[in-house]
Amino acid sequence: MTNTRVGDPPLKVTDLTMAYGPRVIQRDLAFEVAKGEIFIIMGGSGCGKSTLLRHLVGLKEPARGKVFHGRTSLYDASSREQSALMQRIGILYQSGALFSSMTLFENVALPLYQYSDYTASEIRELVMFKLALVGLGGFEDHLPAEISGGMKKRAGLARAMALDPEILFFDEPSAGLDPVSARRLDDLILELKESLGATIVVVTHELASIFAIGTDSVFLDAETKTMIASGHPRDLLERSEDARVVRFLTRGEDSR
């Protein structure tokens, strides 16, 4: 199924209000994620970053407004259209969310068996390719418990990429990783963007990651409950006049 035309942004949010029951978390969100960008959702703790991610991937219906994947309004689509859309995205959850009783090979193969018509030998080839892409060639028979936290994230990434998604969503990819593993993951995300041309949406408050990989962003403010900045993180750092944005991007050590 193709629902995008040249020039259509892969992801767009219009007039979005997010709420849990009567409690509004964010309102008046509007932004587009252009093809090939690494789009960062940032803001302080509790501002609604993960909640926004849930809205973007079909897990939470907006209180108001729309989320478009290509030309399709996600929450106005039929459940058949929605599940087709969901197969065109990949999600890397915080823990990597691997099945602990399955080998890395089986974890990555699962979505291919579930959602594609590939033969077993084609799946084998694809899984080996995806594992090699994330630097886990040779680890296909390992169980998640037998590998490090950084490797689990990379295996989760291989699984998120199994179906060659048009958009990848990452929820706090470097959470729980030591700085060296976090750097490696950032480098890998950049490589994937270059080699696959994928569009990537990342929730993170890690400054190093934001500046290392981000090419566009939205900044959510918990107090005013809306977005107060958007754009390339480095431009925001250099040009934002908003003290809250600058404080966040300098961790309170503004030395511009």
Ligand SMILES: Nc1ncnc2c1ncn2[C@@H]1O[C@H](COP(=O)(O)OP(=O)(O)OP(=O)(O)O)[C@@H](O)[C@H]1O
């Ligand atoms: N299922 C839920 N039901 C009710 N309130 C919720 C639910 N999930 C989150 N919230 C509330 O919504 C607000 C935003 O939470 P969210 O997890 O989206 O923020 P966040 O920016 O991702 O935070 P953090 O950076 O700390 O992970 C918080 O006040 C949180 O308590």
